[in-house]
Amino acid sequence: MAPPKRAGRGVTSRKRALYAALLLAALLLCAWRLRARPRGGAALRRYFARRNATVGDVLNSIEDLRLLDNSPIFSYVVQALSATLTELGVRHSVHPDMPPDTAATYILLTTHEAHVKLPGSYIAYNLEQLTTDKEWQGFVFDRYGAAVMVWDFSPANIALLAARGVRALHVPLGYAPTIARPLPEVAAKDVDVLFIGTLNARRMQVLGGLSAGPGARAYATLFSDHTRGDDLLLAYARSKLAVNIHYFGSGQLLEVHRVLPLLVHRVWVVSERSTDAWLDESLAGIVDFADREGIAAAVAAALARPDFGAEVEARLERFKARCAYRDYVRRAMERRYVVPDGGGPAPLPAAAGAAAAAGAAAGAAAAAA
Incomplete structure (x- = not known):
């Protein structure tokens, strides 16, 4: 006599078949997603533009995001950006060089430098003044247009870039x-x-007249082009006040990457006004701004203040409260992603308001002059 069939054996077989089918479907879905994952800068741009993604979505979706720390001038910016991205939960790494066959997406602060070979996928972070008398070669704008994203510190630069598509x-x-x-x-x-920076006739004219302004006296001065390393730190430690004078005569923007470390290291800053109203107004009450002819008087007035030391500390606290890099990056991450060569300017932050628009217009006009 044949043994009786077990009632549960058929059910178990069907369950196993169902589980196997579900597992196969999951594997096929994963394979499809991996195949659909964007590779290279052009694919990333198309992928995120179709999905109406935010900048934060883009950063968090990049599998291998790297910051290139290849410039001693901008190294402190790379370190600040890295710390900020970490705080905001964006996975990334920092590298001093870039392999020639890399598949990673890099954030580059030196896209404008001809000797820097570009990876297939990159985010260009521009900290250069594009609106001055300096003539930028066309390849610079071609490189920006081919980036996954372009970031810029200045609304005036953004207006000029928009005019270049x-x-x-x-x-x-x-x-x-x-x-x-x-x-x-x-x-x-x-x-x-x-004074820190390369000297030219324009800057020497202002520096040479510092002791001739109303209320001025003979100052102990240090004019240096040592803009990094131990010499720079020693200059910060020894100095009460620093002057910032533009190198070019028109379309000049605030040299923010030079001014910010001065503020952080408790050096009072007197700066020539720039053509970007947003930059100047963002540091109002933190930096003393003056026309070139008024710099000597502004220096004399600052050094004569009986509360000089206390005001330096107060300005540093204002700077921390009003101009936190973390807030700037976080707001940028909340913006909608735009393809760099899609045509038309990206909208400016709401906080910039009319001042940003005025600064952008002034920068564009100066560049066209």
Whole structure:
């Protein structure tokens, strides 16, 4: 006599077949998603443009996001951006160089430099002044147009880029704790007026007249082109006040990447006004702005203040509260992604308001002059 059939054997077989089918479907779905994952800059642009993604969506979806730390001038910005992205939950890594066959997406601060070979996928973060008398070669704008995204610190630059067919996102520089470096100990701040940068006739004319303004006196000065390393930190430690003078005569923007470390290291800053109203107004009450002819008087007035030391500290606190880099990057991440060569300017941050629009218009007019 045949043994009786087990009632549950057929049910178990059907369950196994169902589980196997579900597993196969899941594997096929994963394979399809991996195949559909965008590869290369052009694919990333199409992928995110179709999905109406935010900038944060883009950053968080990039599997291998890297920051290239290849410039001593911008290294502190890379470190600040890295710390900020980490705080905002964006996975990334920092690298001093870039393999020639890399499949990673890089955030580059040196896209404009001809010797920098570009990866297949990159985000261009521009900190250069595009609106001045300097003539930029066409390849610079071609590189920006081919990026996954373009970030820029200045609304005036953004207006000029838009006129060249490149849409950029406003990501200003601001306060980040990583900017501060330990300073060497000095007996006293023995430098009244510090100037850091390359000297030309325009700058020398202003610096030479510092002691001739109303209320001025003979100052202990330090004019240096040592813009990095231990020499720079020693200059910060020794100096009470720094002047910022534009190199070019028209279309000049605020040299933010030079000014911010001065503020963080408790150096009073007097700066020539720029053509970007947003940049200047964002630092109102933190930096003293003057026309070129008024810089000497502004320096004399600042150094004569009996509350000089207390005001330096107060300005640093204002800077931290009003210009936090984390807030700037977070707001940028909330914006909608735009393809750089899609035509037309990206909208400016709401916080910029009319001042940003005025600054952008002024920058574009200066560039066209």
